[in-house]
Amino acid sequence: xxxxDELTFLRWLEETDRPDxxxxxxxxxxxxxxxxxxxxxxxLAADALCEGSHFDSGTDPALVGRKALAVNLxxxxxMGARPICALATCALPRGFDLAQAQxxxxxxxxxxxxxxxxxxxxxTVTHDGGVVLSVxxxxxxxxxxxxxxxxxxxxxxxxxxxxLGGSRSGRHLTxxxxxxxxxxxxxxxxxxxxxxxxxGLLIDLHRIADSSGTGFRLDADRVPxxxxxGSPLDDGEDFELLFTAPPHVxxxxxxxxDHPCGLTMIGExxxxxxxxxxxxxxxxxxxxxxxxx
Amino acid sequence: xxxxDELTFLRWLEETDRPDxxxxxxxxxxxxxxxxxxxxxxxLAADALCEGSHFDSGTDPALVGRKALAVNLxxxxxMGARPICALATCALPRGFDLAQAQxxxxxxxxxxxxxxxxxxxxxTVTHDGGVVLSVxxxxxxxxxxxxxxxxxxxxxxxxxxxxLGGSRSGRHLTxxxxxxxxxxxxxxxxxxxxxxxxxGLLIDLHRIADSSGTGFRLDADRVPxxxxxGSPLDDGEDFELLFTAPPHVxxxxxxxxDHPCGLTMIGExxxxxxxxxxxxxxxxxxxxxxxxx
Numbered sequence: 001x002x003x004x005d006e007l008t009f010l011r012w013l014e015e016t017d018r019p020d021x022x023x024x025x026x027x028x029x030x031x032x033x034x035x036x037x038x039x040x041x042x043x044l045a046a047d048a049l050c051e052g053s054h055f056d057s058g059t060d061p062a063l064v065g066r067k068a069l070a071v072n073l074x075x076x077x078x079m080g081a082r083p084i085c086a087l088a089t090c091a092l093p094r095g096f097d098l099a100q101a102q103x104x105x106x107x108x109x110x111x112x113x114x115x116x117x118x119x120x121x122x123x124t125v126t127h128d129g130g131v132v133l134s135v136x137x138x139x140x141x142x143x144x145x146x147x148x149x150x151x152x153x154x155x156x157x158x159x160x161x162x163x164l165g166g167s168r169s170g171r172h173l174t175x176x177x178x179x180x181x182x183x184x185x186x187x188x189x190x191x192x193x194x195x196x197x198x199x200g201l202l203i204d205l206h207r208i209a210d211s212s213g214t215g216f217r218l219d220a221d222r223v224p225x226x227x228x229x230g231s232p233l234d235d236g237e238d239f240e241l242l243f244t245a246p247p248h249v250x251x252x253x254x255x256x257x258d259h260p261c262g263l264t265m266i267g268e269x270x271x272x273x274x275x276x277x278x279x280x281x282x283x284x285x286x287x288x289x290x291x292x293x
Numbered sequence: 294x295x296x297x298d299e300l301t302f303l304r305w306l307e308e309t310d311r312p313d314x315x316x317x318x319x320x321x322x323x324x325x326x327x328x329x330x331x332x333x334x335x336x337l338a339a340d341a342l343c344e345g346s347h348f349d350s351g352t353d354p355a356l357v358g359r360k361a362l363a364v365n366l367x368x369x370x371x372m373g374a375r376p377i378c379a380l381a382t383c384a385l386p387r388g389f390d391l392a393q394a395q396x397x398x399x400x401x402x403x404x405x406x407x408x409x410x411x412x413x414x415x416x417t418v419t420h421d422g423g424v425v426l427s428v429x430x431x432x433x434x435x436x437x438x439x440x441x442x443x444x445x446x447x448x449x450x451x452x453x454x455x456x457l458g459g460s461r462s463g464r465h466l467t468x469x470x471x472x473x474x475x476x477x478x479x480x481x482x483x484x485x486x487x488x489x490x491x492x493g494l495l496i497d498l499h500r501i502a503d504s505s506g507t508g509f510r511l512d513a514d515r516v517p518x519x520x521x522x523g524s525p526l527d528d529g530e531d532f533e534l535l536f537t538a539p540p541h542v543x544x545x546x547x548x549x550x551d552h553p554c555g556l557t558m559i560g561e562x563x564x565x566x567x568x569x570x571x572x573x574x575x576x577x578x579x580x581x582x583x584x585x586x
Contacts, residue, residue: 001419005391009417012395018402020411022377032414034378036433040333044413046429048382050420084315085327089341089427091384098298102305109311118313120325120337124302126294127343129422134382136339136429140329 003291025148028211030078030195031139033146043081043139043146045072051093051130055173061100062107063173064133069108071198072137073115073177074239078196080145080186082179083117084138091125091132104133115179144186149211151192152244158216158267159250161259162240164201166228168290172237181241181259188253191243200234203289204242205267206274212244215270218285220278224264233276236290244269296584318441321504323371323488324432326439336374336432336439338365344386344423348466354393355400356466357426362401364491365430366408366470367532371489373438373479375472376410376430384418384425397426408472437479442504444485445537449562451509452543455533455554457494459521461583465530474534474552481546484536493527496582497535498560499567505537508563511578513571517557526569529583537562 001009017027024041025033031045049068051057069086076083088108092101101124112118117137161181178196185191193208201223209216223232232238240261245253250265257263267277276285294302310320317334318326324338342361344350362379369376381401385394394417405412410430454474471489478484486501494516502509516525525531533554538546543558550556560570569578 001385001387001389001391001394001417005394006417006419009391009394012391013398018406018411020378020413023411023413027414032378032380034413034431036329036333036377038331038333040329040331042335042431044378044380044431046380046382046414047416048384048418048425048427050384050418050422053418053420084329085313085325085337087325087337087339087429089339091341091343091425091427092294094294096294098294098302098305101294101298101302105306113311118311118316120313120316120327121320121339123340123427124294124299125341125343125346125425126296126299127346127423127425129343129425130420132341132384132418132420132422132425132427134341134384134416134425134427136380138327138335138337138431 025146029148030075041141043076043079043141045075046136047071048132048134050132061104064131065104065107066111067173068133068135069111070175070177072135073179074196076137076139077177077179077182078194078241080147080182081139081141083115084140085118085120086112086135086137088119088122088135091127093130094126142183142186144190147191147194149193149195149208152208152212152214152269153192154214154269154271156192156244156246156269157250157265158244158269159263159265160240160242161263162261163224163226164232164238164240165226165235166230167235167237169228171228175239177239178241181261184259185243185253188256189245189249191245194241194243197238197240197242198236200236200289202233202285203287206287209274215273216267217270217275217277218267220276222264222266234288234290318439322441323368334434336369336372336434338368339429340364341425341427343425354397357424358397358400359404360466361426361428362404363468363470365428366472367489369430369432370470370472370475371487371534373440373475374432374434376408376432378411378413379405379428379430381412381415381428384420386423387419435476435479437483440484440487442486442488442501445501445505445507445562446485447507447562447564449485449537449539450543450558451537451560451562452556452558453533453535454556456517456519457525457531457533458519458528459523460528460530462521464521468532470532471534474554477552478536478546481549482538482542484538487534487536490531490533490535491529493529493582495526495578496580499580502567508566509560510563510568510570511560513569515557515559527581527583
């Protein structure tokens with residue numbers, strides 16, 4: 001499917017989606033929020049990785065399995081949710097051997113154990129093609145959650161965890177999903193809107209602004225650059241948390257923040273304009289981001 | 294992955310699975326059963342379809358989308374569960390066009406609407422390979438459920454819904470998952486063990502016997518043959534419900550059964566021996582079933 005068709009398809013999916021009364025947060029956020037009988041809600045995320053697009057052929061299968069779960073846990077973190085369990089299906093090439101499949105499973109399971117998210121089911125199929133690994137992660141909102149992309153308001157500050165850029169040189173396979181940081185943000189905040197930086201800081205900030213119906217000013221010079229290099233504005237796959245909060249909430253978050261990854265204020269929400277401030281001058285913020293091959 | 298490796302991998306998955314106190318039914322059944330806080334339980338199933346294995350290239354994309362959801366709903370039916378929602382990821386070939394992707398989605402959504410199971414999230418990726426469509430279905434147990442493969446006991450009768458054989462000539466793309474029949478079975482029974490016939494009657498009956506620690510006598514001459522032809526014992530992809538119940542329970546199920554697909558008694562559970570009765574003579578029941586290409 002051509003890149004333009006992919007965008008049209010995603011837009012079509014959202015436009016033709018039929019609203020369901022039990023769905024508190026529909027398509028188009030990092031996860032869906034489903035209301036069960038009673039008060040209980042589920043936060044649901046599903047992402048697939050393909051060989052050649054999301055990881056190179058020859059990548060250690062343990063890291064591939066790990067990443068497939070990690071990107072979904074990152075979605076739950078962005079929703080302010082705690083994972084409870086996950087399911088995985090894998091389509092494997094005919095030449096894939098047993099030891100590789102076991103290593104892939106082990107990589108996924110080990111990360112799941114670290115975050116209290118056992119792999120409870122799935123399916124394995126063999127096909128003529130590369131590895132396709134699909135994970136569905138199931139979570140429940142943390143107290144104060146879920147957090148969507150929709151709540152940013154003019155005057156709110158914008159912050160990001162960690163440092164950005166250069167993830168594709170290796171970090172995208174080994175990053176720790178920011179679940180613990182997300183829990184702290186909900187305890188200290190909560191944020192008014194949140195997303196994980198998967199496609200790039202600029203494009204993901206545009207998404208918060210799109211969903212919230214606002215603009216923003218991003219101060220590029222303040223964006224923390226990762227030692228891995230690359231472009232912190234649009235490299236993508238950083239899997240850091242990008243969020244907004246009213247100034248007094250942001251202040252108490254900053255004051256109490258003690259996670260080693262750090263936390264940096266990088267801009268503010270505006271009413272309409274979307275501005276990139278860089279080297280002292282301001283320009284319209286480009287909609288730039290990372291696209292998988 | 295070679296077929297033998299696939300079986301070894303599945304065995305390894307089950308053997309190395311770490312038990313989790315919140316998991317009422319672990320790997321190896323049609324679905325996992327997860328206990329949430331409070332009394333609520335989720336029934337979870339995940340199955341993937343690959344072009345060339347589960348459907349031919351050139352198959353109407355609407356039927357492919359439909360089948361991807363249907364096989365998962367069939368798993369929920371086999372568990373005695375009602376679907377609440379589903380998530381889908383698809384890996385699409387680069388040549389796949391927008392209209393095909395939309396038709397695939399529509400096929401899946403329409404079946405979901407029929408069974409009260411909206412598609413609430415997912416992911417679309419493009420890769421060098423055929424269509425791989427992965428669905429996770431989330432359900433809740435019907436009253437009296439969930440039903441596993443484990444409860445069959447010597448003396449219980451064996452029955453199957455509908456008629457078997459020849460599904461791969463087309464029916465595997467259009468079958469209706471037996472959710473309504475499953476609900477009736479739970480109201481009238483419940484069954485002591487249940488599975489959906491996905492890989493073939495013989496192999497799936499062996500699975501009930503494996504999980505329950507029993508034998509069986511299958512009366513081949515009584516197995517209802519579908520007009521589509523083929524072999525009703527091992528064609529697979531029938532997606533009928535195969536279940537067991539004590540004689541008096543089976544009697545009340547049969548007496549009240551009013552589903553058009555019918556219901557047929559086809560054998561009984563034995564203590565140890567696994568016997569295929571065919572044309573008046575008895576032989577050890579072969580472990581024969583359908584394997585995807």
